[in-house]
Amino acid sequence: MNQVAAIALNTFRETIRDRVLTVIVLFALVMIVAGLWLGSISLEQQGRMMKDFGLVAVTAFGVIVAAFIAATLVRKEVEKRTVFVLFSKPVSRAAFVVGKFLGLAATLAVVVGGMGLFLFVVTLLVGGGASGMVLVATALIYLQVLTVVAVVVFFSTVTSAILASMLGLGVFVAGQLSHNVLSLSRVGAGALTEAVSWVVFVVIPNFNAVDVKAVAVGEMTVAWGQVALWGLYLVAYTVVALGAAALVMRRKEF
């Protein structure tokens, strides 16, 4: 446990001190503020536009930061040979993977949480009253971002950093659409197509099921029980992806 905490704290320090992260977060905040302008040109819809645009910005920047930083988390340690320092001490490969994940999770809590809080305050000040749903939506975006981190960490143990980032982003996009694949397969498709669609639906995490942006902007309501179940599915998916990454790491020679 000490080892996991030490690696997590070290990873948090590493990522939070990264200047690229500061630039990305500043850019994201600018994008959220830009929502003010969009709101001003949409009659009677300023608050709604702001929340909508802001939550999309929080998602996009959260996922981009997750995909690109997560891809280098493990690989950088291998390429710069800092793994020699870690694995010559009583540190298991699983503790290494979990520690790296938790460290980045802490950084992303600051980044995504900070952006969500900023959006909440801006909508409170300008957008004609904020709803707590902005914060709930941000929490669920954070859950999606963590799943992307786990997926990218796994891919980074078996392929290059850039490919791991791209695959992670691909899984995120596919996860937004996987429910559509299932719906489409039911319209006049054969049994095989429907079976394949089911496999795709289960293997690709269904991010859309925990996306409550539309609820936050007051466009629709959701069944919260369903959202909670899909949230648990994402947690399980994250654990499995990290477990797979740890197994791959165990077999690695340095």
Place this chain on the structure above:
Amino acid sequence: MGLRRRRVEILRGVDLVVPKGAVFGLLGPNGAGKTTTVKVALGLMTASEGEARLGVEGLADVGYLPENPYFYDYLSGREFLSFCGRLFGMSAGERRARSGELLRDVGLEGAADVHLRKYSKGMLQRIGIAQALINDPELVLLDEPMTGLDPIGRLEVKRIIQRLHDEGRTVLFNSHILADVEELCTRIAVMKGGRIVWSGTVAEALTDSPEGLEAFFMRVVGDEPAGAVGDGQPEIVAGETPS
């Protein structure tokens, strides 16, 4: 990392016992398998046959300095040592005390709060030795500990190795600097092409070649002697008295 791996035989029957309390020099030309031997002993690589035993209570009792070390450059020297101490489960107080002591020992007290990215190669080598000693290990493995050090740095490292020896710890180090090996080591082994081609005391080597260790090394490496050891399976044992 890749989809296909080619099998390359790096070690071919390394049979090596490092006596407890010895300062053991592992010598050999580049590519002889010295670093790989140490990595196998630490579990960073796995031998396809044979076994490597550390002879101590696992990695908690081992210190290791990798060759050409690179450390987390966004940490200060003090933060880095504290991080390493935490990996061994040391408390905050223990880490603070031990880090301060080691920073003094390796002559980096004045640079304790400077980020490692601003350290020179010699300073990195010294902080590397400090991290290898953070857990007060019984067995210390140093891969090219003198590389990049100026004469003062070399002297400091030699003093540390000598002190570890005086405290009864086992030290194994790889080096190309034969003068240091001659000065510090009690026993040596010479590797070539993944095998141990000679093993014995420094005194035996010097009896063999009175003109010095360099001449001995050139003779052993250039012309493998008939009585070479290392035909068995890989076996690296530290902390046991040789028979």
